[in-house]
Amino acid sequence: MISERLALTVVPGAGWRAADVRLVAREAEEAGFEAMFSTEVNSDSMTTAAVIGGATKRLTVGTWVANIYLRHPYLCAKGAELIADDTGGRFVLGLGTSHGPVNDALGVDMTNAPRDLVTYAQAVRDWLAGRGPTTHLPQSPAANTVPIHLAVLGFGAVTRAAEVADGLMPTMWSPERVADSAPYIARGRARSPGRPPPEMTLGLPTFLGEDLDRLRATARENLGLYTRFPFFRRMWRESGFGEEADAMDRYAGAAALSDRLLDSFCLLGPRSRCLERLAEYRAAGVDLPILNPPIGPDAALELVRTFAE
16 A cells, blocks of 8 residues: 555546546555556546546545636636535645647637636636626535645746645656746745645656666657647746757757656656655655556556556
């Protein structure tokens, strides 16, 4: 059984069936994982969270993350309220703006993404508190508290999110970047006095095995698409990986993910090596590591069973 806080996220839009979601969720719960989150990649993360919640009894479920542009904040709040009610308050609502290439394909305008995310989160919180305007019926507060976490990559986003959110959801950060985020979190939280510090979660691509070269190749296959996203290129440049970001700008794709870059934010290697790296992340300030296995239910099951040993 897992002795420290640990979560799992899956990409159900990549070949998963509902039965796969339920199977992985039940095994994760039995193994001692604290939470299981769902990405919104060719899928509906809210519905997936509901499926996970219905298949489990103790596991916290959530979105990692729901795209704010795909649902009105009223609908998002009502869906979150129902999932939280059905799971006895085990739901965490992770929100983000997704990425330009994704939203362009969907005809979504994200010109004002930083402002939109904060405004949306505040609107959802108001609906959950029963402060929204009367529609067919008057509004009432949700029966369960729904923590709202916001996706962040850059430090400006960290400050904005720390002001309004219950938790932060960065991904692909090194331990050093986690530590460097602390003053930005403090700056944002200072604008909301009296609230506890936001929970720091972190998405960590995880590739298990003994052959590091093979694992890095698998990592490139799984993560190459992120080199197309401006937010990630900007983050990696800010983190000292300028040559890699320049290669991404030249459309080098997965080849731009150097060994040094992958080693900075992935868990790579056998279980013992990954546990040592997790200890570094926790020491840097991560409250809840979220492990992100390679695409497919088999890889998720392998990860769960390996960490349960």
